[in-house]
Amino acid sequence: MSSTSVLPPETEAAPSRAAASAKAGTRRDVPRVLSIAGSDPSGGAGIQADLKSIAAHGGYGMAAITALTVQNTQGVRAVHVPPATFLAQQLDAISDDITIDAVKIGMLGDAEVIAAVRSWLEKVRPGVVVLDPVMAATSGDRLLKESAEAALRGLLPLADLITPNLAELAMLLDEPQAHAWPDALEQGRRLAAATGATVLVKGGHLDGGACPDALVNTAGVLSQEVVVLPGDRIPTRNSHGTGCSLSSAMATVQARLGDWEASLRTVKPWLAGALQASDQLEVGAGNGPIHHFHHLQPSLPAGKFAEILRAEAGPDLAAIFGLDFIRSLAAGSLDEKQFAYYLAQDAIYLNGYSRVLARASAMAPTETEQLFWARSAQQCLEVESELHRSWLSTRTVEPCLGPVTKSYVDHLLAASASGSYAVLVAAVLPCFWLYAEVGSTLHGEFLTAGAPADHPYAAWLRTYADEDFAAATRRAMATADEAGRRGSENERAAMVLAFRQSCRFEVDFFDAPRLHA
Ligand SMILES: Nc1ncnc2c1ncn2[C@@H]1O[C@H](COP(=O)(O)OP(=O)(O)OP(=O)(O)O)[C@@H](O)[C@H]1O
Numbered sequence: 001m002s003s004t005s006v007l008p009p010e011t012e013a014a015p016s017r018a019a020a021s022a023k024a025g026t027r028r029d030v031p032r033v034l035s036i037a038g039s040d041p042s043g044g045a046g047i048q049a050d051l052k053s054i055a056a057h058g059g060y061g062m063a064a065i066t067a068l069t070v071q072n073t074q075g076v077r078a079v080h081v082p083p084a085t086f087l088a089q090q091l092d093a094i095s096d097d098i099t100i101d102a103v104k105i106g107m108l109g110d111a112e113v114i115a116a117v118r119s120w121l122e123k124v125r126p127g128v129v130v131l132d133p134v135m136a137a138t139s140g141d142r143l144l145k146e147s148a149e150a151a152l153r154g155l156l157p158l159a160d161l162i163t164p165n166l167a168e169l170a171m172l173l174d175e176p177q178a179h180a181w182p183d184a185l186e187q188g189r190r191l192a193a194a195t196g197a198t199v200l201v202k203g204g205h206l207d208g209g210a211c212p213d214a215l216v217n218t219a220g221v222l223s224q225e226v227v228v229l230p231g232d233r234i235p236t237r238n239s240h241g242t243g244c245s246l247s248s249a250m251a252t253v254q255a256r257l258g259d260w261e262a263s264l265r266t267v268k269p270w271l272a273g274a275l276q277a278s279d280q281l282e283v284g285a286g287n288g289p290i291h292h293f294h295h296l297q298p299s300l301p302a303g304k305f306a307e308i309l310r311a312e313a314g315p316d317l318a319a320i321f322g323l324d325f326i327r328s329l330a331a332g333s334l335d336e337k338q339f340a341y342y343l344a345q346d347a348i349y350l351n352g353y354s355r356v357l358a359r360a361s362a363m364a365p366t367e368t369e370q371l372f373w374a375r376s377a378q379q380c381l382e383v384e385s386e387l388h389r390s391w392l393s394t395r396t397v398e399p400c401l402g403p404v405t406k407s408y409v410d411h412l413l414a415a416s417a418s419g420s421y422a423v424l425v426a427a428v429l430p431c432f433w434l435y436a437e438v439g440s441t442l443h444g445e446f447l448t449a450g451a452p453a454d455h456p457y458a459a460w461l462r463t464y465a466d467e468d469f470a471a472a473t474r475r476a477m478a479t480a481d482e483a484g485r486r487g488s489e490n491e492r493a494a495m496v497l498a499f500r501q502s503c504r505f506e507v508d509f510f511d512a513p514r515l516h517a
Pocket residue numbers: 137138164165166202203204205211212213231232233234235236239240241242243244246271272275
């Protein structure tokens with residue numbers, strides 16, 4: 001974490017329990033997340049938004065209040081900052097007793113509060129620190145005294161992630177505000193270089209229909225120096241508290257995943273859904289709050305989305321069973337050259353598929369799902385090497401990448417770059433599902449025929465009766481069903497499209513030996 005490198009040696013005191021836990025690389029399914037921020041009694045921003053956002057991402061939320069505001073969706077009427085010593089006591093009371101997996105810092109109000117937070121951070125050194133440098137409310141009212149701006153700048157190197165909007169970014173650098181996205185990214189780079197922290201540059205205040213966000217770093221914690229996540233602007237006035245909600249969600253998800261990119265890829269679609277569903281809340285006449293728990297209102301019952309996918313796959317499954325390759329494999333009359341081509345392409349495909357599943361693991365919202373995809377990715381590589389060791393070692397076949405294999409893997413890689421975990425899960429599903437269906441049908445036919453030992457493909461057909469693979473398939477289907485139920489209409493439509501394209505590739509994959517062997 002960045003604070004390790006910027007803290008002066010004398011502050012490197014005995015690490016707290018929290019720091020020890022972070023150093024050990026502990027990832028928590030239910031992270032304990034502390035928000036240090038101001039109170040918004042109307043519930044849309046500040047501490048109240050943070051606690052909802054932390055809970056929405058499965059964290060255990062805690063709150064130390066820096067300031068009380070008198071505000072609603074239309075504006076801020078007054079601000080009261082209690083003594084900073086009292087805040088310091090609250091912070092100590094929490095860290096004396098509780099291991100803190102992540103901290104989100106929001107409204108700080110004045111320089112005394114900043115000093116109290118600073119000395120607590122230096123003492124406790126939590127594993128994840130997200131700093132949202134709140135200066136003003138959406139309404140324009142100030143939430144940080146101008147005289148405290150220098151103190152806020154001094155706090156930045158203690159953060160792992162800083163999440164300024166365009167105005168805050170400019171203030172922190174003492175530069176004019178950027179209005180074009182490339183200029184904002186340049187400023188993000190300068191802030192990252194000056195602080196050693198990763199910077200989340202937010203496009204919420206850009207003009208136009210796009211609403212991108214980007215992670216910028218200099219410390220090599222991202223896959224690239226700048227990772228941009230594009231996004232469409234959702235036409236709503238209800239943006240009160242988006243910055244608060246985003247930063248506390250990032251703190252929570254980061255404490256679980258330990259990967260800023262994966263965290264943003266999880267949080268950004270959630271935030272878009274929360275903005276999209278904000279109208280349902282009907283709170284206030286000004287800039288209303290977002291719907292933090294929109295994703296907990298599945299519009300489909302359990303199993304329904306899987307049923308929809310099953311219906312979508314029907315024609316492709318029928319097409320597979322009608323293919324010469326499948327019929328002659330079942331009958332034992334398949335040309336050996338075609339079978340060898342199929343095996344070689346399968347090995348190449350599995351290698352690409354494994355990489356895509358590893359990406360699903362990186363994007364998974366829970367550790368359980370992360371583990372499932374990681375195990376599946378590993379199993380692909382094991383099956384690939386088994387293909388080489390036993391099935392391909394006795395055959396002479398050109399190990400070249402066939403056109404269908406290439407297109408199929410390219411399609412999966414595109415889905416993995418879509419930014420949507422749900423779409424990726426839908427895209428990888430047919431390789432589990434259709435393969436399992438084909439396998440169990442062929443295996444059943446083989447058994448019905450008395451499992452003839454002289455069948456030239458008897459050994460291969462027997463591999464189809466794998467209960468572990470059937471269990472993994474059920475798991476992948478349940479994950480897709482869950483992602484579909486929780487997703488928006490648009491996301492479900494994108495899932496169905498990605499799923500159907502993969503089904504089509506499954507058909508083509510089984511037909512490829514006839515055309516290309
Ligand atoms: N209309 C919108 N449609 C989609 N995403 C949006 C919209 N407005 C803001 N966002 C997203 O909300 C997050 C907060 O961005 P913004 O630049 O508005 O920060 P902020 O000003 O700190 O937030 P706040 O509006 O709460 O003060 C970003 O992820 C941004 O992309």
